[in-house]
Amino acid sequence: EAGVVQSPRYKIIEKKQPVAFWCNPISGHNTLYWYLQNLGQGPELLIRYENEEAVDDSQLPKDRFSAERLKGVDSTLKIQPAELGDSAVYLCASSLELAGGPNEQFFGPGTRLTVL
Amino acid sequence: AQKVTQAQTEISVVEKEDVTLDCVYETRDTTYYLFWYKQPPSGELVFLIRRNSFDEQNEISGRYSWNFQKSTSSFNFTITASQVVDSAVYFCALENEPMDSNYQLIWGAGTKLIIKP
16 A cells, blocks of 8 residues: 655755645545654644645644645645745645544655755 | 653664653643654654553553553653664654544654664
8 A cells, every 4th residue: 555645855945936745645544734844853733634624724824835635635735935944844644533533644755845 | 731741862772772762741631642653764754553541551562562651641662672773763742632623643852762783
């Protein structure tokens, strides 16, 4: 079974440029997460989707970040314009959430963004 | 407030030694879930274990074992006879069960484990 797929793996852009990340979750997983991870720290949730609905986007900087999950499958995270402080690894994860508590999340390899 | 503390920033041991990674959590909920994830140098987070607050049984999986103690709010992870391949950053995480079922995973800062040959 294929895992969570993310692209690109690496991205280098200049500040003020736009950038987009793509995620394809595990087939059948209804919940999708975007995290930001800085070096030496744990992941920080940006947005969580249940199917196509964003159920938690409280940590998403909405002035420059946007996300969508079309048809409740693939998802795209966009930053426009990028700032120097956005340099980090952007992780996508998916899980199959049913009644009975949260299940484990399966993570993709991440996209390492460098803003110059 | 929910919080996860992994006080050990980095641990270095020689191969075949046993090592314990500490995790202390804070929550006011009676129902919650605890997780451990491994992040090897390749970067991909890998799930290791999930434990709910009503199950205090310790768990053993091969060389890995987990000690859950509600009395001390700890969920420690022990690797027996460590191997070089165990070198990674290990994260402990807490997920509560809110009224609206909008779970939020709270992550610790991680412990970097270095196993020397």
